Amino acid sequence: MHLLTVGWLTQLIIGVAYWMFPKYSKARPRGSERLGWATYALLNLGLALRAAGEPLMAAQPGANAGWLLAASAVLQMLAAWAFVANTWARVKSR
Amino acid sequence: MPRFAVWTVRAALLHLGVGFTLGALILFHKGAPLDPALWRLLPLHVEMLLAGWMAQLAMGVAFWILPRFRGTERGNVRLAALAVVTLNVGVLGVGVGGLAGWDAAVLLGRVAELLAAGMFAAHAWPRVKPVSTSTQ
Numbered sequence: 001m002h003l004l005t006v007g008w009l010t011q012l013i014i015g016v017a018y019w020m021f022p023k024y025s026k027a028r029p030r031g032s033e034r035l036g037w038a039t040y041a042l043l044n045l046g047l048a049l050r051a052a053g054e055p056l057m058a059a060q061p062g063a064n065a066g067w068l069l070a071a072s073a074v075l076q077m078l079a080a081w082a083f084v085a086n087t088w089a090r091v092k093s094r
Numbered sequence: 095m096p097r098f099a100v101w102t103v104r105a106a107l108l109h110l111g112v113g114f115t116l117g118a119l120i121l122f123h124k125g126a127p128l129d130p131a132l133w134r135l136l137p138l139h140v141e142m143l144l145a146g147w148m149a150q151l152a153m154g155v156a157f158w159i160l161p162r163f164r165g166t167e168r169g170n171v172r173l174a175a176l177a178v179v180t181l182n183v184g185v186l187g188v189g190v191g192g193l194a195g196w197d198a199a200v201l202l203g204r205v206a207e208l209l210a211a212g213m214f215a216a217h218a219w220p221r222v223k224p225v226s227t228s229t230q
Contacts, residue, residue, distance in 0.1 A: 005143070010110075013151065022095055053125065069125025073118035080114035084107045091103045093095060 006076065007047050014039060014083050021090045035086040039079050046075030095158050098171060102154030102178050109146030109185070113139055137192025137200075145207055146185045153178055153214050160221040174217040181210035 018036055023029035030036060053068030095103075116139040123132040157174050168174075187203020190196075 009148065010143075013148070050121070057125065066125035070122045071125075073121035073125070076121075077114050077118035081111050084111045087107060088104065091095065091100050091107070093097050093100055 003047065003051065006043070011043060014043070017083075017087055021087060022092060022094075024090050031086045031090055035082050039082040039086065042075045042079035042082060046072045046079060049075065096168065098175060098178075099154045099158035102150060102157065105178070105182065106147050106151035106154060109142045109150060113142035113147055116142065134193050138189030141185050141189040141192070141203075145181060145188075149211075150178065150181060153181070156214075156218055160218060161223055161225060162221070169221055170217050173213050177210045177213035177217060180206050180213065184208075184210055 018030055024031040049068045049072035053065050053072060056063065056065035057069065116135045119128075119132050120135055120139060122128065123130075153174070157168060160168075162168055184203045184206030187199045187206055189203070191199025191201075191203055
């Protein structure tokens with residue numbers, strides 16, 4: 001479910017917004033490129049950890065797989081706020 | 095980007111951040127138990143991300159980017175604004191109602207979301223037209 005809603009829908013929105021939203025400035029049209037890449041890395045690493053952690057935890061409920069899910073949660077939350085931070089100033093009137 | 099679209103897209107961004115944070119709390123608890131009550135955040139998490147983030151972002155971007163009338167006019171702006179306010183009331187109703195177990199609030203929230211969809215569709219309908227007639 002989350003591979004579809006986060007990995008596809010939300011990530012597509014993030015990519016298109018990064019591409020098409022109003023420019024931040026002439027020098028930095030897309031805001032912080034570093035924050036853009038951080039969003040991409042955090043979101044996909046978070047999703048990958050979840051994709052690995054969920055079946056592992058179902059197979060071995062008492063094992064350390066739970067920490068994969070906890071780490072996944074933190075990474076995806078950071079990705080969302082990184083995108084919000086980088087996009088906020090680009091959402092503006094002319 | 096017109097001011098109304100700015101407010102709508104920024105509201106959607108806030109729903110994204112808060113919705114992901116709620117989801118992170120639930121997922122963290124699933125992996126490393128914190129408090130079973132965190133599961134009660136699930137309806138609010140779902141509602142904030144599906145309606146508050148995705149639907150509201152679509153409304154804001156559609157208001158900004160759909161063809162305009164007579165060059166700059168975007169049609170019935172009040173109807174679009176009412177749709178966005180109603181959508182947010184609906185998200186809160188369904189999300190908080192689900193969190194608190196208030197079935198009436200969930201029902202009213204769903205009705206508000208339905209009305210919001212209808213109002214925004216009524217706003218956008220005349221703007222969805224071929225580009226060649228966009229200035230008429």
